[in-house]
Amino acid sequence: MARIVLAMSGGVDSSVAAHLLMDAGHEVIGVFMRHGEESAAVCRVDDTGKSTSLPVLAGAATSAGDGLRADHKQGCCTASDAADARRVAAKMGIPFYALDLTDDFRRIVDYFVDDYLDGRTPNPCVRCNQWIKFGRLFDYADDVDAEFVATGHYAQMQNVDGVNQLHRGLDSSKDQSYALFGIRPDRLDRMMLPVGGFEKTRIREIAEGLKMGVAGKKDSQEICFVTQGHHSDFVRARAPQRSADTGGEIVTVDGKVVGTHQGYEAFTVGQRKKLGVAMGEPYFVVRIEPKTRQVVIGKKEHLSKPGLVADEANWLVPIDQLPQRVSVQIRYNGSPKPGTLTVVPRDPNRFEVHFDEPELAVAPGQAAVVYDETRVLGGGWIT
Template identity: 45%
Template sequence: MSGHGRKVVVAMSGGVDSSVAALMLVRQGWSVTGLFMRSGLVTVASDPDAPAAADDAGDARRVADHLGIPLHVLDVGDGFQRLVDYFVDEYGRGRTPNPCVVCNRDLKFGRLLDCALDLGAEAIATGHYARVADRGGEPALLRSADPDKDQSYALFAIPCDRLGRIVLPLGEQTKAASRRMAAESGLPVHDKAESQDACFVAGDYADLIRQRRPDLLRPGPIVDELGREVGRHQGIAAFTIGQRRGVRVAFGQPRYVVSLDAATATVHVGPQEHLLARGLRVEDANWLTARPPRDGDVIEADVQIRYKHRAARGRVAVRGGGADVRFDEPQRAVTPGQAAVFYVGDRVLGGGWIVRALGAEDALP
């Protein structure tokens, strides 16, 4: 896509992907400005080698200088504070949070896009591996051309009316191609390691929870499928649905976490078949189309229930701001707090936040 001098702001994290996105836009003729998001938070790191936020800011500055573009810094400390509160509070509800989805919605394509518009840009660009393209006369969010790196799942919650203001330069290429482009162009971060943690938790997130909500790390019982106490744990925040590691109980067969009860600090475990769900329920659905489905509509879709999960075919029944899903084949480890994202072909139709798994006792669409 040629920019022809059009103004775009690139969200620059100091990493390889956002740096290559900026490089590509400069080469395409856009008038590019970089924008670094400063959290203002001090991370809790159990890993002494974890990179500091100051290093990321310095890397973003070096890349901007290399490309000859201006770089602004936006202080979003209050937004990051709310993100951390959400992260910790979800564990307090016995759910597994997905902070990247919330950050994309509220900060990267919320606060940063607002700032980009204030700077006179017509769009914001990021280093996400996904695509925005015209479908039926409206902008649509699509999977990346690289299925191994596709990040469209994490973008489902962006408000529909913002899609037309988003540019995703990396959506048509692979991560390997981005690395190669970074090296060939001499970007200062071409060999920088990819972050594996939530950006505000460098290392063990239990340290953050211990500081913010020590009550979430209180001991409690581990209970099997027959209601027997078979062990003890040191806090439900250390567990997620489907987990086997850390379930230290004596059984002839492996046992997995099948549910969490935050009120009683109880971890329920069972055999692997107890992880299978016929369906799920979501709340707070977000639809990425100008013609969203109406209450009572039933849609055939592929449903992705976590990052890297292979989307499963199912029926999505739209109900009261959310939806119920019935899978064609039962799915493993449906996890409250995670997102369920609905695809029609390679297009993200919408999605919502998983409330609970649905089983044989539930009415399914």
């Protein structure tokens, strides 16, 4: 039996993960990660509906709140999520704590804002896994002498010839291995992903059978700290001086000015809707140029790219064991596409991919995750 720190979000996946770990005889310590934004108040709700604070490991006080996002979108880390996680932990008889990660989340928010103002498309959920869920969470595990860290992600750990490998989840429609490529390779031996070997429907059935009260809860799909409006509104509110003069021209790939915009941070590569111009046929954002403040649009064929270059590489296997033929996924809801991998000579932090067939909307700032069939080899950030 091992002591395991489990990230509990209040959703069905982490709740069932707790059951699976306990059913296997492990000692589970549940934790809820508090990020300090207005929508993330952490509370305990008793049978009368009264809210009180949860124990916070980092020593900062929590505040009560109703836990509802201002835009009614399904996010994560709200007070109601904390209450759900607390109720599940209490039902299962496991200790449950809130982790005050306000400073760590501030780093993610700063990255999010900076990337949009640099004309890139950030992925804060991947960074959260890299820096917090499988980063800082290990520090807390060490503090309580826990051997493993577990989450409810749909991915799988497989031991092959004595080597722990990260693989895609069994349920391909819910696979989250893309978001986990940034984990330090030396931590693979301490990772547990209990739900990755199940179909999502089965996880909900287990939760329903255990009467957890979260079996029908929707999956979180929104950025947890953007609680209302468009992401560009959040960027402007967090960086008013830097975003004060980001308006400019909308131009076609051949340089024709066809309109203006109020701020390039409102656009992402591949975007088709809400361009603010009528072209008579579908046009897409092809690239964003912060220096000139231009948003360049074009037809679908103009989004096509033969390959990509990525930096900040994180490899989960020794570089000399990387195959040349791989598949690469360039967006969270995408699918891996076959191609040829080349690690840049003398710089293992950079790599190039040449796709077998041109890929659409290769967006700077997004993660490029490299696979060998179902195994995650690592990845980096598209430049």
